[in-house]
Amino acid sequence: MELSVLGSGQALSVSDAVFGREFNRDLVHQVVVAFRNAGRAGTKAQLSRAEVSGTTKKFKKQKGGGARHGDYRAPIFVGGGVTFAAKPRSFEQKVNKKMYRAAISVILSELNRQSRLTVVDAIDVSEPKTKALIAKLDELNAGRPLIVTESGSENLYLAARNIPYVQIRDVQGLDPAVLVGAERVVMTADAVKKVEEWLA
The missing domain is CATH 3.40.1370.10 (Ribosomal protein L4/L1)
Structure with missing residues (x-):
């Protein structure tokens, strides 16, 4: 052509x-x-519930206080871990x-x-x-x-x-x-x- x-x-x-x-x-x-x-870059990283620093002490009684909770590192709290935390990975195809x-x-x-x-x-x-x-x-x-x-x-x-x-x-x-x-x-x-x- x-x-x-x-x-x-x-x-x-x-x-x-x-x-x-x-x-x-x-x-x-x-x-x-x-x-x-x-x-x-694939360098994004977040902390999971297991990786957040802080006490694992149960902060209130199991019963009589409304919702049941273990510690403040749960994802619903400010400063808690991310539910499905992003980790560094390669995007290469x-x-x-x-x-x-x-x-x-x-x-x-x-x-x-x-x-x-x-x-x-x-x-x-x-x-x-x-x-x-x-x-x-x-x-x-x-x-x-x-x-x-x-x-x-x-x-x-x-x-x-x-x-x-x-x-x-x-x-x-x-x-x-x-x-x-x-x-x-x-x-x-x-x-x-x-x-x-x-x-x-």
Whole structure:
């Protein structure tokens, strides 16, 4: 298949296996959830009834005082233990390389089908000015894009860091979560070729 390169009037020949793949909702969901879970610390910890410090002395008689209670460490009391106390754990889910790469291909293919993937010959700014990058994005009619370059210049990163709705990634920094969350993806022709080599 071919992707048209905006502004050059030329077409870029790409693999159907990377940019023309059938959408697989379950695969994308599994990989995105696993990717996000891998970033979770899993360090939340609470004290159970057995772990709370304090006396275990029964604080009142068994009968004649209303509800029966043993000690003040019960979960219904302020300062008592938590009923089902959270403990540190790993949220990691196993996703092999084949699934991960397939999910990236599926997302890129769907972006292409929905006309949310724009390929440009190159995108850069001569100086690290936010105004210059905004003007360039207006020319491309890119909206709120994720810009993917083969290896982005420092000027481009500096120009984009003040714009909350623009993200800059190189091919190595591409991940399924950022692709799924992007309103529009702008990729340079060199980045497309590098992505194709990676996923083919």
